[in-house]
Amino acid sequence: MICGAAIAGVSATQAFAETKAATEVTEIVVTGSRIAQPNITSNSPLVTVTQEDVKVAGTATIDTLTNALPQVIGGQNLGQSINSNGTATVDLRGLGPSRTVVLVNGRRLQPGDPQTPVADLNSIPAALVERVDVVTGGASAVYGADAVAGVVNFLMIKNFEGLKLDAQYSFNDHDQQDSTVQAALKAGKYTVPGHMTDGGQTAVSIVFGSNFDDDKGNVTVFGTYFNAQPVTQATRDYAACGLYSQPGPTSVNSAYDSYKCFGSSNGAYGKFRFLNAPGVAPPNTTSNFADNPNGSKTFVPSQGSFGYNFNTLSYLQRQDDRYTAGYFAHYQIAPKIELYSEFMFADDRSTAQYAPSGLFSGTGAVVGQSYFEVNCNNPLMSASQQTALCGAAAGTSAVGRMLAGYRFAAVPRTDSYSHTSYKINFGARGDLGDGWNYDVYAQYGTAAYQDTQGGYTSLSKIQKALLVDPTTGKCMSGGDCVPLNIFQALGQGISQDAYKYLLTPGLRNGNTIEQIVSGSITGDLGQYGVKSPWADQGLGVALGSEYRRESLQYNVDNEYTLGDLSGGSQSKSNAGAFDVYELFGEARMPIIQDKAWIKSLSVTGGYRYSDYNTGVQTNTYKGEAEYAPTEDVRFRYSYNRAVRAPNIVNLYEAQVQNLFNGQDPCGGNTPQKSLAACAASGVTAAQYGHIDPCPASQCGSVTGGNPDLQPELADTYTYGAVFTPHFIPGFSMSVDYWNIRVRNIIVRGLGGAATTLGNCLSTGSSVYCSHVHRDATTGDLFGSGFVDATNTNTGFIQTKGIDVTGTYRTSFADWNLPDWGGLTFGFVGTYTKNYVTQPVTGGGTYECAGMYGVTCDVPDPKWRHRAKLTWTTPWNVNATLTWRYIGSTKFDGNSTNAFLNQGITDTIDASLKAINYIDLSASYKVRTGLTLRGGVNNVFDQDPPRGDSVNTGAFGGGNGNTFPQTYDTLGRNIFMSVSAEF
Numbered sequence: 001m002i003c004g005a006a007i008a009g010v011s012a013t014q015a016f017a018e019t020k021a022a023t024e025v026t027e028i029v030v031t032g033s034r035i036a037q038p039n040i041t042s043n044s045p046l047v048t049v050t051q052e053d054v055k056v057a058g059t060a061t062i063d064t065l066t067n068a069l070p071q072v073i074g075g076q077n078l079g080q081s082i083n084s085n086g087t088a089t090v091d092l093r094g095l096g097p098s099r100t101v102v103l104v105n106g107r108r109l110q111p112g113d114p115q116t117p118v119a120d121l122n123s124i125p126a127a128l129v130e131r132v133d134v135v136t137g138g139a140s141a142v143y144g145a146d147a148v149a150g151v152v153n154f155l156m157i158k159n160f161e162g163l164k165l166d167a168q169y170s171f172n173d174h175d176q177q178d179s180t181v182q183a184a185l186k187a188g189k190y191t192v193p194g195h196m197t198d199g200g201q202t203a204v205s206i207v208f209g210s211n212f213d214d215d216k217g218n219v220t221v222f223g224t225y226f227n228a229q230p231v232t233q234a235t236r237d238y239a240a241c242g243l244y245s246q247p248g249p250t251s252v253n254s255a256y257d258s259y260k261c262f263g264s265s266n267g268a269y270g271k272f273r274f275l276n277a278p279g280v281a282p283p284n285t286t287s288n289f290a291d292n293p294n295g296s297k298t299f300v301p302s303q304g305s306f307g308y309n310f311n312t313l314s315y316l317q318r319q320d321d322r323y324t325a326g327y328f329a330h331y332q333i334a335p336k337i338e339l340y341s342e343f344m345f346a347d348d349r350s351t352a353q354y355a356p357s358g359l360f361s362g363t364g365a366v367v368g369q370s371y372f373e374v375n376c377n378n379p380l381m382s383a384s385q386q387t388a389l390c391g392a393a394a395g396t397s398a399v400g401r402m403l404a405g406y407r408f409a410a411v412p413r414t415d416s417y418s419h420t421s422y423k424i425n426f427g428a429r430g431d432l433g434d435g436w437n438y439d440v441y442a443q444y445g446t447a448a449y450q451d452t453q454g455g456y457t458s459l460s461k462i463q464k465a466l467l468v469d470p471t472t473g474k475c476m477s478g479g480d481c482v483p484l485n486i487f488q489a490l491g492q493g494i495s496q497d498a499y500k501y502l503l504t505p506g507l508r509n510g511n512t513i514e515q516i517v518s519g520s521i522t523g524d525l526g527q528y529g530v531k532s533p534w535a536d537q538g539l540g541v542a543l544g545s546e547y548r549r550e551s552l553q554y555n556v557d558n559e560y561t562l563g564d565l566s567g568g569s570q571s572k573s574n575a576g577a578f579d580v581y582e583l584f585g586e587a588r589m590p591i592i593q594d595k596a597w598i599k600s601l602s603v604t605g606g607y608r609y610s611d612y613n614t615g616v617q618t619n620t621y622k623g624e625a626e627y628a629p630t631e632d633v634r635f636r637y638s639y640n641r642a643v644r645a646p647n648i649v650n651l652y653e654a655q656v657q658n659l660f661n662g663q664d665p666c667g668g669n670t671p672q673k674s675l676a677a678c679a680a681s682g683v684t685a686a687q688y689g690h691i692d693p694c695p696a697s698q699c700g701s702v703t704g705g706n707p708d709l710q711p712e713l714a715d716t717y718t719y720g721a722v723f724t725p726h727f728i729p730g731f732s733m734s735v736d737y738w739n740i741r742v743r744n745i746i747v748r749g750l751g752g753a754a755t756t757l758g759n760c761l762s763t764g765s766s767v768y769c770s771h772v773h774r775d776a777t778t779g780d781l782f783g784s785g786f787v788d789a790t791n792t793n794t795g796f797i798q799t800k801g802i803d804v805t806g807t808y809r810t811s812f813a814d815w816n817l818p819d820w821g822g823l824t825f826g827f828v829g830t831y832t833k834n835y836v837t838q839p840v841t842g843g844g845t846y847e848c849a850g851m852y853g854v855t856c857d858v859p860d861p862k863w864r865h866r867a868k869l870t871w872t873t874p875w876n877v878n879a880t881l882t883w884r885y886i887g888s889t890k891f892d893g894n895s896t897n898a899f900l901n902q903g904i905t906d907t908i909d910a911s912l913k914a915i916n917y918i919d920l921s922a923s924y925k926v927r928t929g930l931t932l933r934g935g936v937n938n939v940f941d942q943d944p945p946r947g948d949s950v951n952t953g954a955f956g957g958g959n960g961n962t963f964p965q966t967y968d969t970l971g972r973n974i975f976m977s978v979s980a981e982f
Contacts, residue, residue, distance in 0.1 A: 058975035079964020086417025110445030138642030160209030174971025188261035217331030239960030263307025266405035362783025435524030520544030551577035572654035655704025661956030672903035687779030697953035749789030751839025829865030861887030
């Protein structure tokens, strides 16, 4: 593949006709094309990250650096816990990781997880990355399906000679400074954390390489180790409790202008609502009750102060251990034959931790049942409690029903993730002479996954433990069952034997496999006279064919299959595969070269035909043009038709009950929506005002695959200019406009469950409301209540914006100053003008550029940039200052748009302020082969934006009341490293 040489700095766009003094490269390669011609440069916006960028950033994980690029919207990383799957992903333009292709040395990286089959960046060792090329804009004609948003190409160190050792340690240093949240913590009698030094990360790598047989071959071998220590949310004031926005005492028009700490209603004091049952009529079926805080066996009205602080034990940074190893080798066995092989192995084990299990209101012994049964003569209840549950049937053998929430605070829930992957390829390439080259390879990649869940309890066992024989005091079901006493607060009546009986692990595992056989040939037909009469170079072509097979296996135990884990979600085993055969071609024709006011004029075209065994055929193509009137400026244009074929999960995932981040505007004592609006979603007049809010802003949904899905279609346009003025030596700049429109998008439900619910309540249309299914008894939208969000093709996404990159190199001597070395300025910025979504084909749209929240999810600021200044001194010391800017965003729920409006005015979360991060780093070359580095990221210890994650769900898509995908969540980060070469 063609992968452009980096202009030093934070990033770079390939400049036209760069001088050799600016940068020397041993390969002429530009990610985005297969045609290898001198001076060819990218016609799509291209950003490059160098190995030096990785080192000065002090990052031990490559996703930390890619997520900091303005073109990337944060995906999975170590900052996720309850929403984690243990992987790290990259998401170009916010179009989703499944619409970005990840390459290693120009070849696909296999999917890393059978639940979300996209590339896992955890398998790429940061210490081995020589350069990262990020091409934004469709690239399916070159790289195949999924390259809708673009391509991220990791080019690894190769042809290394010698031995290199790297070691790095980093930690976080944070002062608590959020006075608003601290006031809420104190008011709720929660602990305000003090100064913290934590979150240590250790990274060690070794690289050994050697040439052999008179430099005809090289083998480079590597091994790395990485460890991250966990950090709990209790250690940061902004994350120490669930933030709940509400109208304060001075609120105007009931605007939500203040926070309180709010715990889960499924707390250690219990939350009970009694239901009518055969032969049982409770005296009160509309109010919620709790166990008496004084420890007695009596019920009292449930209060918000009884809530459980689910943030305390949850991780803000997951624990992680990671090993990688592999080799890169090549050997020229003949003048026209070079054999090569690459092998990469990774073993990553990470633990997520969050609030303990228990009974969660709205769940029952089986999926779809929202209540538990308790015999009216249960000896663990007092007479008054039996009466509250059963009315006149108290003390009899009749069976009562209740919605029950009760937190077992003794043991947190955990997910122990294991991802073990390897990728190996063998290939041959060479120069056939007369301008022709070939490359043929076969590749096999696989990733094995396992998740062991701990701290969960069994719903079926809970039900058995609540039916207790009044004579024997034992479970009516017999066996090893131990009675459960949830009728006293704080677990005072629960024995250790009961915990042991109820605690039930969950296990799921699986694997993904990707197999590729690919061959291509490139040639310069100019050798045969096929060229324009006004150009020196001829027609360059690339032709090839590729076969790709992807398969996955996802297995779950009986607990998952039945949905038996309390506080967990149902899941079912899944398996599937697809094959695709592809033919592709590309041609580049220089039309005019080295003429007056036409230094270069050329056009490029590409086409790929793909035939899937699922019965789908796709055609992708591209057209590009470039015009350079002089060496100082080059104009470029590209159009790409891209596709994303449905993956195996999209097609075949089993339909199960799940959760989505959001809130029910019809829930609570004072619903945000009117009775008329709520009635359209299935709320009765009797239920209105008595519906429980979704716990922790997680409502129910049903998700699953659809074998009839069709490919997504995308059209990408880019227009740009590259400036390298000769009168400003060392300066280059590029400006590019981009426009990506994805049609027939594959999405869970009509724009997602939150959008489906919101539009039902705003419009009353049966198109949306027919997908909302409430609990028939309570009206709840969790437990047995859900929003239908199975996969479908519908609507479109369109995003537009402008990329700006620039680099300037100079020396003090150039300005007639003492020889203090040189300075390099680098800049990359992105302006996102629009991010428009149409949830249903032919329907309305909503805008998420500059927004965040329930529907728009992760912040998508209109402007982001990363600027860097490096001083290279003559004293073996280099220093770097980096400025990372993330623009402000507004809460989507305050929008008047029907798809976004949440029915309230949330002023305290109305906008997330712009963030300026300043990073400093320096390196000292002690002697040849020995370099010390150190630095501080987020020098001024900026707090991340934070907000409501409980009531409106504004921050529901993040973790710890913030978005770790976007912001530095742990405060100031200090790192130290040493590199030794022998």
